[in-house]
Amino acid sequence: MMMEFSKRLKTTTTPIPGVVLYDLPVHGDNRGWFKENWQREKMMALGLPDFSPVQNNISFNEKAGTTRGIHAEPWDKFISVATGRIFGAWVDLREGESFGAVFTAELDPSQAIFIPRGVGNAFQTLENDTAYTYLVNDHWSADAQGQYTFLNLADETAAIAWPIPLADAELSDKDKTHPRLAEVSPMPPKKTLILGADGQLGKALRAIYSDDTSVEFAARADFDLGSDTAYADRNWKNYSSIINAAAYTAVDDAEKPAGRNAAWAINVTAVAKLAKVASAHGITLVHVSSDYVFDGTMGPHREDEALSPLGVYGQSKAAGDAVVSLIPKHYIVRTSWVIGKGNNFVKTMASLAARGVAPAVVNDQIGRLSFAEDIAAGIKHLLDSKVAYGVYNLSNDGEPQSWADIAADVYELTGHPRDSVTGVSTAKYFEGKQAAPRPLESTLELGKIKATGFKPATADKRLADYLEKGADA
Incomplete structure (x- = not known):
């Protein structure tokens, strides 16, 4: 799938409250491409919370089919793809009426998504050498891991249609053992x-x-x-x-x-x-x-x-x-x-x-x-x-x-x-x-x-x- 150049910066709401998908303008020529991955002033004008990121993380994935998640972390994230293409899946694991709501989408470098604290994040790479990047508004620490909430990638209630079946995908042993939705303790609000x-x-x-x-x-x-x-x-x-x-x-x-x-x-x-x-x-x-x-x-x-x-x-x-x-x-x-x-x-x-x-x-x-x-x-x-x-x-x-x-x-x-x-x-x-x-x-x-x-x-x-x-x- 070819990446679309020169799209207008715009937002698309999703079934999960607070989760917003962004189309990013990407400018390309014979040398490659350039984009403003995160631009505070423009994105706040479109409704992005001023979430004050403090850390930038990159997940590099060598093979198509690499599948990670579903992890809900105690901070907000702004996620995009630096290179390659992914299938993303997000599940609301917060206390409240929207608990269990699901949203999926394919993302290339011309898109980004804002994920609030407590929404489970997962992705599956669709191309080799894919780099998945995210800004977070709190510093990672070992202590913070105790505040994570997890959901099994194969949960029947979420029923995520993974493009590459999980049996054929590359998963970690931990992700295979995470609980089903009925056993998940929702993340409480701040x-x-x-x-x-x-x-x-x-x-x-x-x-x-x-x-x-x-x-x-x-x-x-x-x-x-x-x-x-x-x-x-x-x-x-x-x-x-x-x-x-x-x-x-x-x-x-x-x-x-x-x-x-x-x-x-x-x-x-x-x-x-x-x-x-x-x-x-x-x-x-x-x-x-x-x-x-x-x-x-x-x-x-x-x-x-x-x-x-x-x-x-x-x-x-x-x-x-x-x-x-x-x-x-x-x-x-x-x-x-x-x-x-x-x-x-x-x-x-x-x-x-x-x-x-x-x-x-x-x-x-x-x-x-x-x-x-x-x-x-x-x-x-x-x-x-x-x-x-x-x-x-x-x-x-x-x-x-x-x-x-x-x-x-x-x-x-x-x-x-x-x-x-x-x-x-x-x-x-x-x-x-x-x-x-x-x-x-x-x-x-x-x-x-x-x-x-x-x-x-x-x-x-x-x-x-x-x-x-x-x-x-």
Whole structure:
């Protein structure tokens, strides 16, 4: 079969999710031929993942009929033929609905194929002196072999129609003894690590991912953000994403020397360590940010608004955002006024109402509540839908309110008079107290995340539900 010259670079999808066949432009003349075997910019434009290859391997096969595989490895591969021609067979050996799906094709040097982690790869040479090449995005090691998944070349379920019968082909003894599909343990997906799993958002993330065995939850005692050992002891190659819901949030204490050190250690230094890990291993980092990165002199705040923090807490969060923004795969989820399981403003107001207290509450700070269950759902939506990386505002929707408005709503919803709540300015409320400066405008513009298909519930609906169920339900 003659190789076709000067084809247009194009892609063809296959029955196996993530497996994509590429036609490569090959330019030839009387001297031979030339091709761009892998061209990151052009291929990414066609949808090839930015899989960051780190090693290039070549399998040379002297005789036609040499047959290798079916091996599913714990890394992605971009495969092509340097010289000769092969019959390729790929079987999905990952956990999921597509387990066992098969795709076959003949490949010459004018074609290439992308094979995601966990998809079994096999080939049979159709010509002598065939060289089969592949880029991989992890370094081969002897330890990694324990993470391989194998399928027998003669599996009856896959029913691969080998051009040269296996009885006449050249096989290794190991390949002859690999299990049938019914005996294969599917390769599990890479894991997600959730940090800060004991906080309000962390508890909501635990709830939304409770049935997902690929998700690990790390509370403060499980993962010390300040310890180099915590980062070194984990095999990051097995992770696809990190959700950083951990933060130092004691806004007023951050203005004191000890609090300032703690805020920067957790909100900046630890975030930089996470960023280094994520960048080195191609991990998606989801980082939870705050309305405090703005000074509150304008609004609603857009994702592209220049950062202008007032106090130490806001400055540390803004610095963390800047670090995370440099990671190729990142989501900065900016939120405000978080309400979940644990101590929070709504729970405090409900307690005051129950005790008959008539509080003075700030009435010139404007924003929206962000219920932890909706933040968690929004984060899961971003990761599942694989929308463009970047910054996304995420709060509940509805009309912006002051803290005093919300407090009055809590009183009313719990059967107490709204006028028990008295409004007071921020300046008056904190008069004579050592307190951090607060942004007066905290409302976040939600158009960007809505455009991805995620529609946050209104804050008033969530507030009513929250109080009806009980603050810690």
